[in-house]
Amino acid sequence: MSNTELPKTYNPREVEDKWYQYWEENKYFHARLDKKRQPFSIVMPPPNVTGQLHMGHALDNTLQDILTRWRRMQGYNALWLPGTDHAGIATQAKVEEQLQKEGTNKYELGREKFLERVWDWKHQYGSRITTQLRKLGSSCDWDRERFTMDEGCSKAVQEVFINLYKAGLIYRDNYIVNWCPHCRTTISDIEVEHSEKPGHLYHIKYPFKDNPHQYLVIATTRPETMLGDVAVAVHPEDHRYSHMVGRTLILPLVGREIPVIADAYVDPAYGSGCVKITPAHDPNDFEIGRRHQLPQVQVIGKDGCMNEQAGEKYRGMDRYQCRRQIVKDLEEQGLLVKIEDNPHSVGHCYRCDTVVEPMISKQWFVKMKPLAEPAIQAVKDGRIRFIPQRFTKIYLNWMENIRDWCISRQLWWGHRIPVYYCQQCGEMAASKEPPAGCPQCGGKMEQDPDVLDTWFSSALWPFSTLGWPEQTEDLEHFYPTSVLVTGRDIIFFWVARMIFSGLHHMKEVPFKEVFIHGLVLDAQGRKMSKSLGNGVDPLEVIESHGADSLRFMLVTGNTPGNDLRFHFERLDKSRNFANKLWNASRFALMNLDDYDENADRGELTLADRWILSRYHNAVKEVTDFLERYELGEAARVLYDFSWSELCDWYIELIKPRLYGKTAPRDRAAAQHVLVTVLRGTMELLHPFMPFITEEIWQHLPHKGESIMLQAWPEYDPELRDLEAENAMSLVMETITEIRRIRGEMKVPPGKVAETILVAADENSRSILAENTGYVQELAKAEVNIKESLAEKPEQAAMGVARGVEVIVPLKGLIDIDKEIARLKKELQNIEKELQRVQGKLNNQGFLAKAPAEIVEKEKAKEKELLGKQTVLAGRLKMLQ
RNA sequence: GGGCGGGUAGUUCAGUGGGAGAACGCUUGCUUGACACGCAAGAGGUCGGAAGUUCAAUUCUUCUCCCGCCCA
Numbered sequence: 001m002s003n004t005e006l007p008k009t010y011n012p013r014e015v016e017d018k019w020y021q022y023w024e025e026n027k028y029f030h031a032r033l034d035k036k037r038q039p040f041s042i043v044m045p046p047p048n049v050t051g052q053l054h055m056g057h058a059l060d061n062t063l064q065d066i067l068t069r070w071r072r073m074q075g076y077n078a079l080w081l082p083g084t085d086h087a088g089i090a091t092q093a094k095v096e097e098q099l100q101k102e103g104t105n106k107y108e109l110g111r112e113k114f115l116e117r118v119w120d121w122k123h124q125y126g127s128r129i130t131t132q133l134r135k136l137g138s139s140c141d142w143d144r145e146r147f148t149m150d151e152g153c154s155k156a157v158q159e160v161f162i163n164l165y166k167a168g169l170i171y172r173d174n175y176i177v178n179w180c181p182h183c184r185t186t187i188s189d190i191e192v193e194h195s196e197k198p199g200h201l202y203h204i205k206y207p208f209k210d211n212p213h214q215y216l217v218i219a220t221t222r223p224e225t226m227l228g229d230v231a232v233a234v235h236p237e238d239h240r241y242s243h244m245v246g247r248t249l250i251l252p253l254v255g256r257e258i259p260v261i262a263d264a265y266v267d268p269a270y271g272s273g274c275v276k277i278t279p280a281h282d283p284n285d286f287e288i289g290r291r292h293q294l295p296q297v298q299v300i301g302k303d304g305c306m307n308e309q310a311g312e313k314y315r316g317m318d319r320y321q322c323r324r325q326i327v328k329d330l331e332e333q334g335l336l337v338k339i340e341d342n343p344h345s346v347g348h349c350y351r352c353d354t355v356v357e358p359m360i361s362k363q364w365f366v367k368m369k370p371l372a373e374p375a376i377q378a379v380k381d382g383r384i385r386f387i388p389q390r391f392t393k394i395y396l397n398w399m400e401n402i403r404d405w406c407i408s409r410q411l412w413w414g415h416r417i418p419v420y421y422c423q424q425c426g427e428m429a430a431s432k433e434p435p436a437g438c439p440q441c442g443g444k445m446e447q448d449p450d451v452l453d454t455w456f457s458s459a460l461w462p463f464s465t466l467g468w469p470e471q472t473e474d475l476e477h478f479y480p481t482s483v484l485v486t487g488r489d490i491i492f493f494w495v496a497r498m499i500f501s502g503l504h505h506m507k508e509v510p511f512k513e514v515f516i517h518g519l520v521l522d523a524q525g526r527k528m529s530k531s532l533g534n535g536v537d538p539l540e541v542i543e544s545h546g547a548d549s550l551r552f553m554l555v556t557g558n559t560p561g562n563d564l565r566f567h568f569e570r571l572d573k574s575r576n577f578a579n580k581l582w583n584a585s586r587f588a589l590m591n592l593d594d595y596d597e598n599a600d601r602g603e604l605t606l607a608d609r610w611i612l613s614r615y616h617n618a619v620k621e622v623t624d625f626l627e628r629y630e631l632g633e634a635a636r637v638l639y640d641f642s643w644s645e646l647c648d649w650y651i652e653l654i655k656p657r658l659y660g661k662t663a664p665r666d667r668a669a670a671q672h673v674l675v676t677v678l679r680g681t682m683e684l685l686h687p688f689m690p691f692i693t694e695e696i697w698q699h700l701p702h703k704g705e706s707i708m709l710q711a712w713p714e715y716d717p718e719l720r721d722l723e724a725e726n727a728m729s730l731v732m733e734t735i736t737e738i739r740r741i742r743g744e745m746k747v748p749p750g751k752v753a754e755t756i757l758v759a760a761d762e763n764s765r766s767i768l769a770e771n772t773g774y775v776q777e778l779a780k781a782e783v784n785i786k787e788s789l790a791e792k793p794e795q796a797a798m799g800v801a802r803g804v805e806v807i808v809p810l811k812g813l814i815d816i817d818k819e820i821a822r823l824k825k826e827l828q829n830i831e832k833e834l835q836r837v838q839g840k841l842n843n844q845g846f847l848a849k850a851p852a853e854i855v856e857k858e859k860a861k862e863k864e865l866l867g868k869q870t871v872l873a874g875r876l877k878m879l880q
Numbered sequence: 881g882g883g884c885g886g887g888u889a890g891u892u893c894a895g896u897g898g899g900a901g902a903a904c905g906c907u908u909g910c911u912u913g914a915c916a917c918g919c920a921a922g923a924g925g926u927c928g929g930a931a932g933u934u935c936a937a938u939u940c941u942u943c944u945c946c947c948g949c950c951c952a
Contacts (some may be wrong), residue, residue, distance in 0.1 A: 009917065194952085345952090390884065394950075397883075401951090488950090518885090523892090525948075557893050557903080562885070563949085567892060569904050576903095576917040587914030636894070636902080651914075659913075736921085742909095743921040749910055780912090833899075840898085845935030854898055854936090861899070 006589065006699070010582035012546025016691045020134055028708055029139045031079035033473055040076035041478040042068060043462050044140060045486045045494065046148060048087035050094060050125040053132035055520035055528060055554075055566060056487060058538040062551045063517060063631065064485045065138050069687035070626055071482075072139070073712040079478050080139060081465050083146035084126065088454040089183055089351050092413040095121050111412050118413045132539060137547050137690045139708065144474075146465040148457040149415070156464035157415045157457050158432045160505060165419075165430040169367045170407075172419075172428075176279075176286040177361050177406050178347065181304030182354035185410040186363055188453060189403060190492050192347040192356050201271060201342035202327065205335045206232055209248040209257055216241070216249065216260065217337050219271025221344055222281075223330070224323040227254055227310045228299040231277040233288060236262035238273055252335050253326065254311060263288050280360050296360055304357060319357070364408040364417060364450070368500075372402045375500040378509050384499060387515045387629045388561040391491060398492050405497075407453045414451030421446055459497035462510035479506065483513040488561065491516065515629055518563035520554075525565055536566050548689035549574040555688060556635045577639060578692050581685070584647050585696040588674055591658040595671050595701055602665035606731070606771055607653040608673045609724035614645050615677045620715040622684050631688075638685050646677060649732065656777055675701055680713045727767045731774050733801040738779035741797045741808045744822065745815070755781040758789045758805035768804070781808075798823075798875050800868040816879055823876045830869050837862045 023029060031041075042064050047057055064080060072078035095118050099105050106114040130145070146153060164170040177186045202223045205215040218232055229251050234241035245262045265288055266275050279289025280298040289296060299310040306314045306322050314322050330336040347356040376399050378384050379392060386392045408417060419430045424443030429435055435445050457464070462484075466475040480502070486495060495514055502510030522528055528535040541550045552574040558564045604612075618641040625634035656662060657670040679700050686693040686707050697707040704710060738755055747753050755775075759765040765785060768775070772783045789807070792798075796809040797819050840846050840858055847855060 006914090008915070010915095394884070397951075519949095559894075565892070567904090570892075572917070573903050576915095579915065579917045583915035583918085585914085590914070632894075640902085647914085648919085652919095655913090740921060744908090746909080749912075749920090836899085840936075843935060846898095847935080849935045850898075857898080 006582075006586045008583070008586075010546075010579050010692060012548060012578070012691060013543070015695045016135070016137070016542075016547055019691050019694045020137065023139065023706065023708060024134070024142065026705070027143075028706060029080070029141050030143050031077060031141050031478075033477055034077045035477060037075065037077035039079065039478050039482070040068070040071040041079040041081070041481040042483055042485065043465055043481055044080065044082045045484075045490070046083045046085035046146075046458060046461065047129050047133075048090055049084035049122055049129070049147060050091050051087070051129055053129055053136070053538050055536055055538055057129075057133070058136060058550060059517060059520050059554045059564070060485060060487060061133060061136055061138050062554050063515065065136070065140075065551075065690070066555065066631055066687040067483065067485070067515075067626075069139055069690060069708060070712065072708065073683070073686070073710060075711065077477070079141055079144070081144050081146070081478075082130065082133065082138070082140035082142065083461070083465060084129065084148070085458055086122075086147065086149040086414060086454060088409055088411050088414040088451060089185065091118060091121070092411050093183070093351070095413075106412065114412055135539060135542050135547060137551065139690070144465070148454070148461075152467065153457055153460070153464045154415060155432075156460050156468055157452065158418050159469045160456075160460055160501070161418055161452070162430050162432065163505065164366065169370060170364060171367060172362060172364050174360060174362045175365070175406075176283050176358050177363050178349075178356045179302065179359040179361065180349040180352065180354055181302065181357055182352045183349060184302060186361060186406055186408065187349060187351075187356070188406050188455075191350045193350050193353075194345045194347050196343055197346045198341070198343050199346070201340045202330075203272060203337035203340070204252065204276075204330055205337060206249045206252060206258075206274075206276070209250050212250070216244070216274045217272040218274045218276045220276055221342060222323070223326045224306070224314075224319055225278040225281045225299065226251065226276055226326065227306070227314060228278045228280050228297040229254075229256075229258060229276045230279060230289065230294045230297055231258050231261045231292065233261050233263045233266050233275045233277050234273060235266040235268045236264060238266070238268045240268075240273060252333065253329055261288075261292050261294075263291065281358050283358050286358075286360070298360060300357055300359070302359075304354075363406050364419075364448075364452075366405040366407055368402045368404050371500040371504055372399045374503045375399055375496065378499060378503060383509050384511065385513050387513060391488065391514070391516050391561065395491055395496060399496060405453075407456050408448075408450040409453055410449075411451050414454060415457055416451050417448040419448045421448065455493055455497055458494055459501040460505070462498055462502055463506050468506070480509050481511045483515055484511040485515045485517070488516050488518060516561050518558075518561055521563050521565045523565055523567055525563075528566075541571065545571050545575045546578060546691070548578050548692045551690075552577065552635060552688055555631045556639065558632045560629055560631075577643065578689065580643055580647060581682075581689075581692060581696065584642070584651060585678065585699065587651060588678055589699055592671055592675065592701065595675065596668070597672070597701065599668040599672075600665055601669040601672055602663060604669060604673065605657075605666075606724055606727055606767075607650060607774065608669065609721045610728035611646065611650040611673060611677055612719045613721040613725050614641060615680060616716055616719045619680070619684065619713045623712070623715065626687075635688055638681070638688070642681055642685070646681065650674075650677070652778055653774055656773065683707060683710050683713050686710075727771075730764060730767055730802050730804070731771050734768065734804060734806060735775055735779045737799040737801040737806045738775070738781050738808065741799055741806065742779070744818070745797050745808070745810055745813060747808075747810070747813065749780075751780070753779070753781045753808050753810075755779070755783050756789060756805075756807040756809070757783060757785045758787070758807065759785065759803070760787060761803060764802065764804055792875070792878065794878065798872070800871050803864060803867050805871055820876065820879050823872050823879070827869065827872055827876065830865055830872070834862065834865050834869065837865065 044064060045060060068078050068080040096106060178192050180187055199221050201219050201221055203217050203219050205217055207215040216232055232249055236242060244260050247260050248257050249260060251258050265284060277285045277288055279286045279294055280296040281300060297309055299306055300319055301307040304319055306317045308315050317325060349356055376396060379395060418432060419428060420435055421428050422438035422441060422443045422445050425438060425441040427438050427440040429439060437443060438445055462481050463475060463479055466472060466479055468475055498510045519527060522534040526532065526534060538550060549571055553571045618637055621637045622634045654670040654674060657666045660667055679697060679702060682693040682697045694707045742753055757768055759768060768785050775781055775783050793809045795811045795814050796807050797814055799806045837858055841862060
């Protein structure tokens with residue numbers, strides 16, 4: 001392809017799929033096990049198998065891909081292991097929805113047929129999200145793709161369950177759990193989201209049995225639960241009530257006799273100081289009930305409606321309908337004292353937002369204390385490090401206050417609990433295979449109908465995906481993984497559970513570092529959600545702006561751990577950047593027809609030495625920032641370097657040489673430096689923008705099959721050339737000064753401006769003398785350098801750059817008034833600066849205590865300012 | 881109630897114990913042999929408020945106000 005045929009604007013759609021296919025077909029993502037090389041491994045947080053890519057995934061996977069591509073280029077044996085999650089409730093709910101549309105339901109189908117339907121669903125949609133991850137450019141090892149319900153992961157789940165069961169760390173108990181009446185399953189404590197809701201506090205009279213005219217007033221937010229009351233509690237030291245402890249009350253509407261008990265849990269200041277106790281429908285009451293051996297009366301059923309224990313009148317009513325009825329009935333009987341407004345926190349199901357019903361139920365739990373202990377230790381002693389560090393505290397605080405984990409779910413889709421119950425004697429046995437018969441009586445055994453919490457299997461992800469419980473080579477080489485990248489919203493759900501699981505089953509941490517990122521919010525700062533309809537579809541963005549732009553936008557202008565608002569303007573910025581890179585390369589290619597790497601080259605010029613120095617500075621900074629997980633800063637360095645230094649200056653500076661206005665050897669040198677720096681810049685940018693960098697790199701002179709297999713650019717201190725940087729900035733500032741004067745004095749763009757540069761300093765003079773070409777070319781100026789100038793032309797505009805007087809004679813063109821105004825303003829600024837600097841230099845404390853180099857710097861600054869002031873003030877005087 | 885994050889240019893956000901930055905927007909001028917998704921020049925900020933530490937604070941400490949999140 002002829003290079004000059006490259007289109008003017010970069011079109012990502014034409015190249016992205018092509019390169020992804022090329023990479024994947026050539027197995028460049030595949031991590032061939034190589035024990036000689038240092039491993040770098042990441043396991044991908046598995047998205048829901050039937051889900052769709054959202055911005056959160058896009059961010060999470062972009063970060064992982066950047067780290068993986070970078071480490072791979074650095075020579076690590078880099079593995080990024082992808083996979084999907086079976087997502088119990090979510091997936092089951094989708095299939096149930098489907099069935100409903102067909103006019104049937106899972107019960108009609110039966111468990112087996114239903115599960116077939118879910119697998120069908122999984123097969124139909126399971127590749128959707130992985131295809132979408134490819135669109136993003138994810139360089140994960142698809143040969144090792146896993147699924148939480150595949151054979152290996154399922155084996156790991158069974159193994160873990162049985163291990164924990166045998167160790168006494170899994171138990172079954174009748175306990176108060178969170179029940180979602182909509183999802184019809186239990187959920188764990190962290191799956192309950194609390195939110196403040198307007199509500200009421202109802203004050204109700206509970207009369208004494210021995211004296212119906214005497215009563216206690218209790219306060220409750222949920223009057224419907226009174227049907228399940230078994231006691232009224234007061235604080236033991238509450239003198240108002242303590243003498244009543246032991247007496248009996250008659251529960252209104254029900255007529256049940258219930259005792260007055262004393263418990264320190266009661267807050268005497270809340271409500272009336274008397275609390276009704278409903279062990280079956282409140283976690284705190286449950287605990288009190290256990291302490292006092294009270295009965296448990298369950299009055300709300302699994303459908304969220306009142307059951308037969310609620311009494312004939314209320315039975316079948318929905319809990320809220322019942323609440324209204326109870327209030328009405330109490331009022332009629334004169335037992336309702338008052339109703340107060342009382343906003344309070346209500347628990348909702350994280351999946352469907354239904355108000356959760358606390359309920360007593362026989363469920364499986366993981367005993368957390370013994371598991372949490374080592375997990376706390378691993379983070380405390382630094383075997384696992386959180387980035388940013390502040391998440392350490394959040395993690396520890398949660399781990400230290402952890403409660404047992406309810407792991408059974410009343411679902412069909414998931415890992416079925418590997419426990420069998422004897423139908424005859426009730427014996428219970430945990431086993432991978434169905435037992436032939438009861439070990440006690442030989443009776444028939446049946447498996448527990450419930451499945452495990454989805455997070456139970458994802459907790460094993462870092463080792464189950466590497467082959468555990470088999471002792472595979474992958475496991476040996478890649479475990480523990482290097483870093484886990486995930487959102488701050490699943491630290492508890494997932495990160496914490498992987499840590500204790502890894503420590504318990506592998507005896508080693510699952511990862512050494514946890515890189516936490518924030519959430520992608522909409523432009524107004526709201527969480528993107530389906531119900532709000534404010535989500536931005538990454539695939540649409542990729543379609544319109546390209547995956548590289550999306551990726552670049554997601555990592556720039558953001559700090560680790562902080563949320564990120566999605567602004568389309570920022571996307572444009574990234575797209576413009578991609579286009580800039582594209583055009584810089586297009587320009588390079590238009591001037592490389594005769595490029596020969598081994599051609600006889602002229603000496604490097606100042607511009608060459610300068611850009612090489614700046615490039616190596618960028619190499620160092622980018623690498624350092626990546627090491628520190630400052631991905632946004634690394635990207636910023638590359639953006640600034642590419643645009644401001646490489647494009648705006650270097651390319652402009654070498655144009656005369658490329659256009660053959662100087663010796664051919666000079667052209668060859670310019671070509672060489674341009675190719676070197678541009679190619680290196682593409683390599684540095686490749687982890688961030690994999691597609692466009694590959695496309696450009698392939699067009700540039702190169703060796704090798706793909707940019708992604710290139711060695712990461714190495715910082716060469718030999719090429720850092722501070723002298724060149726210094727000299728170049730004098731040239732650049734001089735050019736800028738002339739341009740400014742031209743602009744302000746309205747010198748026509750085409751007109752060459754005669755310019756006198758007066759430099760008393762010999763070094764400056766020689767730098768300018770050697771580089772007049774640059775000034776002439778970029779400032780369109782005819783330059784005349786002088787050591788001093790006795791007679792300064794009156795019809796001229798003037799400025800100072802680094803001690804060099806820049807004089808542009810403008811006979812007939814100059815607007816003296818304008819020049820005077822400008823000089824005055826500049827002098828004012830200088831005055832202000834001088835005041836600050838001299839204030840410091842006159843301060844004895846500063847001179848005595850500040851580091852010598854700082855003092856020197858301030859002195860140099862003062863000198864420069866004074867020089868500038870003298871020149872400009874003199875000029876002003878002359879014009880006035 | 882406890883914890884965390886944020887408050888910096890008109891807007892969205894970086895950043896820092898020693899001369900306040902970017903993008904977009906704005907003003908002015910440019911079809912300059914890569915790019916108008918561009919080039920050049922420019923205007924614009926008491927870095928939320930108060931006190932303290934320091935030679936020096938936008939940056940560190942304390943208090944305080946506002947916004948957001950998490951936990952109880």
